[in-house]
Amino acid sequence: MSPYPSPTSDRPLAGRTIALTRGPARAGALGAVLREAGATVLTVPVVDFAWPADLGPLDDALTALRDGRFGWLAVTSATTVTALTRRAAALGTGLPILLAVAGDRVRIAAVGAGTAAALERAGVAVDLVPATGSGAQALLEAWPDASPEQTPVLLPHSDLAAGALADGLTARGWPVTAVTAYRTVDHPAAPGEAIEPENRWSEAAGERLTVAAAQERRPDAVVVTSPSTLRRWLAAGDPCPIVAIGLTTAAAAAEAGRPAAATAATADPAAVRDAVVTAVTRPVVSNPTGSPSARSADRDAAPPTPERRWKA
Known part of the structure; x- marks a missing residue:
């Protein structure tokens, strides 16, 4: 039985x-x-997410994104969305507003449906998401071919990212700037280091x-x-x-x-x-x-x- x-x-x-x-x-x-x-x-x-030891590169990348120096923002996880949202707020704006200042020059790519949903909950419209599956390979297969007018891609990621997406885009002719948006640590992250609110x-x-x-x-x-x-x-x-x-x-x-x-x-x-x-x-x-x-x-x-x- x-x-x-x-x-x-x-x-x-x-x-x-x-x-x-x-x-x-x-x-x-x-x-x-x-x-x-x-x-x-x-x-x-079992894991938690903490800020990089040095937030300068991430803040500089967001400032460059606002100033229109990137044509694509490639987002690989919902945790990255949280990190970008909170750092944009720390810079005195919101992520949707920051992207609006950049104008139509910036396209948003999500690695899968879950990440796309997180972006949309944050008020960010998504231009590219794979039809099936998720991950670096799925996004690479959906990514447009490079052209003489291609613009740089901003790729914020975890400190544990394998680099497959950055390598794949680079191999296809896209200039990529990768920046660490957060660290993956054992749960719980040290007080003051976690990217989530302290009362989570x-x-x-x-x-x-x-x-x-x-x-x-x-x-x-x-x-x-x-x-x-x-x-x-x-x-x-x-x-x-x-x-x-x-x-x-x-x-x-x-x-x-x-x-x-x-x-x-x-x-x-x-x-x-x-x-x-x-x-x-x-x-x-x-x-x-x-x-x-x-x-x-x-x-x-x-x-x-x-x-x-x-x-x-």
Whole structure:
């Protein structure tokens, strides 16, 4: 007899416990969708985001962006949106206003649907987003070809960025200025260094667990949001099935010898929920490392996002 309540079409995760490697304040819509599907969600903030040791290069880049010295702003994460918004405010303006001063010369590219949504919530219209998937390769495939009139690209990023997007754009003839917008650190960031508001972990935001405490509850699957959250989860050794958000995270899981049981092509909550359902309902077999893992299978494609392409 199954130890779980019988799932239904509207509650396919009934009785399941899912760990989500985000804190309560960041779990947001994804946590809500998983709960609506019947899951008990454990919010586990394993990383935090801190300002660069030197904010001068980021502030200089924003000033240059305002002055029209860049033709593109390429944004690779929702955390980058937060960093740009807060630094624009520190410079005495808002990000939408700063971009408005720059005028129509600046186009905005987002690495995926989740980042595009974060930009739009911040009041910034997005000109280019991949039709399917997310990540450097997806954005490169959607990026326009270089021309004699191409203008420089500003690429703010994490200190852990691999450089694939900058390298790909440069190889195609686009001049790129990369600047560190934030650092990825163990949770929690030191007081005064976190880019999020200081009260972000208030009790009102809900319970948050350490990795060890979450693993003691024996979750049926863990949703890992990035290679850095994956590494921190695996460091504690839990063998539960992994659900990766994005191909980059899935690749990191494979390299770590713990292939993802399912992968969501984007951070869209419905796509992640569907990947979680796939992971927890697959038969369990042994992976090459000898640890239990969900059986590999072809991944379902996420619903496409309408691609926005820049027009000259």
